[in-house]
Amino acid sequence: MRRWEYVIRRLALAVLVxxxxxxxxxxxxxxxxxxxxxxxxxxxxxxxxxxxxxxxxGLDKPLYVQYLRYVRALLRGDLGxxxxxxxxxxxxxxxxxxATMELVLFGMLMAITIGIPLGVLSGAKRNGxxxxxxRLVAIAGxxxxxxxxxLLLQLLFFGKLGWLPLGGRVDRSISxxxxxxxxxxxxxxxxxxxxxxxxxxxxxxxxxxxAFTLATYAIGLTIRMTRSTMIEVLxxxxxxxxxxxxxxxxxxxxxxxxxxxxxxxxxxLGLSFVYSLTGAIxxxxxFSWPGLGTYVTNAILxxxxxxxxxxxxxxxxxxxxxxxxxxxxxxxLDPRVTLG
Amino acid sequence: MAxxxxxxxxxxxxxxxxxxxxxxVNGVSFDIRRGETFGLVGETxxxxxVTGLSLLRLVPPPxxxxxxxxxxxxxxxxxxxxxxxxxxxxxxIAMVFQDPAATLNPVFSVGEQIMGIxxxxxxxxRDGARRRAMEMLEAxxxxxxxxxxxxxxxxxxxxxxxxxxxxxxxxxxxxxLIADEPTTALDVTIQAQILAxxxxxxRSRRLSILLITHNLGVVAETCERVGVLYAxxxxxxGRTPDVFQAxxxxxxxxxxxxxxxPGSHGQPLPAIPGTVPSGLERIPGCAxxxxxxxxxxxxxxxxxxxxxxxxxxxxxxxxYPQGDCHLHGARA
Ligand SMILES: Nc1ncnc2c1ncn2[C@@H]1O[C@H](COP(=O)(O)OP(=O)(O)OP(=O)(O)O)[C@@H](O)[C@H]1O
Ligand SMILES: [Mg+2]
Numbered sequence: 001m002r003r004w005e006y007v008i009r010r011l012a013l014a015v016l017v018x019x020x021x022x023x024x025x026x027x028x029x030x031x032x033x034x035x036x037x038x039x040x041x042x043x044x045x046x047x048x049x050x051x052x053x054x055x056x057x058g059l060d061k062p063l064y065v066q067y068l069r070y071v072r073a074l075l076r077g078d079l080g081x082x083x084x085x086x087x088x089x090x091x092x093x094x095x096x097x098x099a100t101m102e103l104v105l106f107g108m109l110m111a112i113t114i115g116i117p118l119g120v121l122s123g124a125k126r127n128g129x130x131x132x133x134x135r136l137v138a139i140a141g142x143x144x145x146x147x148x149x150x151l152l153l154q155l156l157f158f159g160k161l162g163w164l165p166l167g168g169r170v171d172r173s174i175s176x177x178x179x180x181x182x183x184x185x186x187x188x189x190x191x192x193x194x195x196x197x198x199x200x201x202x203x204x205x206x207x208x209x210x211a212f213t214l215a216t217y218a219i220g221l222t223i224r225m226t227r228s229t230m231i232e233v234l235x236x237x238x239x240x241x242x243x244x245x246x247x248x249x250x251x252x253x254x255x256x257x258x259x260x261x262x263x264x265x266x267x268x269l270g271l272s273f274v275y276s277l278t279g280a281i282x283x284x285x286x287f288s289w290p291g292l293g294t295y296v297t298n299a300i301l302x303x304x305x306x307x308x309x310x311x312x313x314x315x316x317x318x319x320x321x322x323x324x325x326x327x328x329x330x331x332x333l334d335p336r337v338t339l340g
Numbered sequence: 341m342a343x344x345x346x347x348x349x350x351x352x353x354x355x356x357x358x359x360x361x362x363x364x365v366n367g368v369s370f371d372i373r374r375g376e377t378f379g380l381v382g383e384t385x386x387x388x389x390v391t392g393l394s395l396l397r398l399v400p401p402p403x404x405x406x407x408x409x410x411x412x413x414x415x416x417x418x419x420x421x422x423x424x425x426x427x428x429x430x431x432x433i434a435m436v437f438q439d440p441a442a443t444l445n446p447v448f449s450v451g452e453q454i455m456g457i458x459x460x461x462x463x464x465x466r467d468g469a470r471r472r473a474m475e476m477l478e479a480x481x482x483x484x485x486x487x488x489x490x491x492x493x494x495x496x497x498x499x500x501x502x503x504x505x506x507x508x509x510x511x512x513x514x515x516x517l518i519a520d521e522p523t524t525a526l527d528v529t530i531q532a533q534i535l536a537x538x539x540x541x542x543r544s545r546r547l548s549i550l551l552i553t554h555n556l557g558v559v560a561e562t563c564e565r566v567g568v569l570y571a572x573x574x575x576x577x578g579r580t581p582d583v584f585q586a587x588x589x590x591x592x593x594x595x596x597x598x599x600x601x602p603g604s605h606g607q608p609l610p611a612i613p614g615t616v617p618s619g620l621e622r623i624p625g626c627a628x629x630x631x632x633x634x635x636x637x638x639x640x641x642x643x644x645x646x647x648x649x650x651x652x653x654x655x656x657x658x659x660y661p662q663g664d665c666h667l668h669g670a671r672a
Contacts, residue, residue, distance in 0.1 A: 246430030
């Protein structure tokens with residue numbers, strides 16, 4: 001099968017990318033003027049304690065030995081230990097990564113369900129009222145700074161209207177009386193699995209503002225991309241032919257034209273998914289969302305390099321797999337695309 | 341006249357562009373009878389496609405039908421609502437286009453496209469639509485319809501693509517097929533096959549065809565009657581042999597001058613001195629007068645009406661006696 005050959009080739013390439021990224025982050029961690037051993041020991045260390053820590057952490061060995069150790073640990077699924085909290089990073093990620101993924105995926109869902117229909121309709125009725133307003137939304141979404149929008153939304157929906165909570169994943173009362181049982185780490189999934197409907201509703205309410213803040217850029221991009229490709233596609237002869245065949249406008253726009261127009265939009269969406277993983281850093285801080293962003297922000301402030309490296313690797317893995325997924329999806333949607 | 345299926349009366353189509361108003365079709369009248377192939381010929385830009393699209397009320401913006409009547413089975417299509425038109429398109433009037441590769445949707449399989457149309461127009465389920473689609477593909481001479489349903493447009497040759505388009509167009513029982521240069525984009529041998537197919541379908545289904553082309557050889561082989569269009573004006577209408585052998589209008593004469601005899605394949609239009617008017621400026625009188633070798637004063641002053649010059653043969657030209665003047669087909 002050609003498709004499998006292609007996937008295997010891409011996976012081999014992915015390994016290469018991961019190795020390079022790990023080498024680079026590893027080197028940066030060693031070049032930066034901060035002493036992990038000092039961080040490991042804590043405040044006011046004695047020289048003996050530091051020397052002891054250097055031995056424990058293997059910092060007394062040559063660089064390449066350190067790197068090989070690091071990689072060997074990685075291959076065993078051991079991402080190392082935070083120099084600050086001394087917690088295994090893998091265990092931290094198991095709680096923080098699902099929180100971020102839930103936020104990002106919910107944001108992507110918003111981008112798809114808001115951005116694509118608006119893009120289709122404004123492309124179909126160019127220069128109409130909807131087109132002008134959705135273009136305004138698109139430009140605002142792409143250009144508005146995340147932190148500013150986030151604060152603005154908090155001010156409006158929490159401060160003025162009191163409709164939505166300020167931050168966090170669930171209310172304190174929920175954590176006390178209807179705690180979410182961790183199964184997948186995705187609250188929307190876990191609450192459904194355990195039938196905890198109060199917590200489901202509460203986590204949904206908590207998701208809206210941060211997810212929307214995170215998704216505004218993707219929403220704007222999706223509207224603009226879908227609109228411009230729709231305009232192009234609607235000029236095509238097969239659209240005239242579909243009209244001549246008497247097919248209804250709804251079918252023409254949302255099926256016949258959209259399947260052609262959506263391919264570039266999906267690429268953009270996939271890439272903004274990856275950017276959202278890093279964009280989440282800011283949003284999580286604003287909305288006190290206990291996710292990867294909050295985790296890595298603390299790590300950066302504490303110069304906690306094992307954590308920074310681990311998060312970088314995780315984001316890289318996502319980047320590589322999303323790209324592969326996008327290429328496969330494109331080939332599945334467009335029969336003219338050949339993989340290779 | 342019971343055998344008239346379509347009657348176009350005094351059709352005017354214009355495009356409001358930034359450069360000004362383009363008069364693409366200027367008072368065209370003709371009729372198409374049940375079971376006949378009516379040819380519409382003329383140089384590029386003379387308004388053939390716009391006339392064809394008018395019959396489906398699909399003139400693209402900024403174009404609009406400014407005046408006229410289009411009677412289909414005696415009902416005025418221009419008076420119908422958009423919803424009523426949607427039930428006519430594909431079901432009673434269908435259309436095939438010049439470039440089959442661009443007219444098929446590249447991301448849907450042949451089966452998805454043809455079955456989508458069948459299921460929209462007919463009360464059939466998946467299996468029924470599938471059976472009907474295979475019947476149609478066989479009817480247009482495509483082998484292995486089963487396999488073809490799964491194929492994508494780019495996997496087919498140009499001739500096969502056009503056959504698929506014809507199958508799609510006729511899948512819901514249209515009485516009129518508008519074929520806009522259906523063979524222009526194809527190889528010469530394939531052209532002949534597609535034309536033969538159209539003639540065969542026309543006979544077996546008692547179909548009426550409006551065949552739009554600038555290839556006079558195609559007209560000679562397939563059309564019972566033909567109308568000659570010049571700059572949005574119909575200058576001559578008649579039975580194909582009459583128009584080809586006893587052409588009356590100076591433009592028709594110039595068109596046919598370089599062609600040895602009807603029946604010759606693939607003749608392009610010969611060059612005629614002067615340029616085709618753009619449609620932006622309105623030429624007073626006869627639109628052809630600036631290029632006409634027989635131009636008279638009256639030609640510059642007033643638009644010539646269609647006059648009868650033989651049985652079912654009319655021409656818009658002052659060279660012929662103006663007594664028995666009538667708009668051809670306008671008395672339906
Ligand atoms: N979208 C448009 N905008 C402005 N003018 C148009 C448009 N489409 C057609 N026209 C005008 O209508 C006239 C007739 O066009 P039409 O496409 O009917 O020509 P045609 O006879 O089919 O030519 P061809 O043989 O090249 O297909 C053209 O001369 C052009 O000026
Ligand atoms: Mg044309």
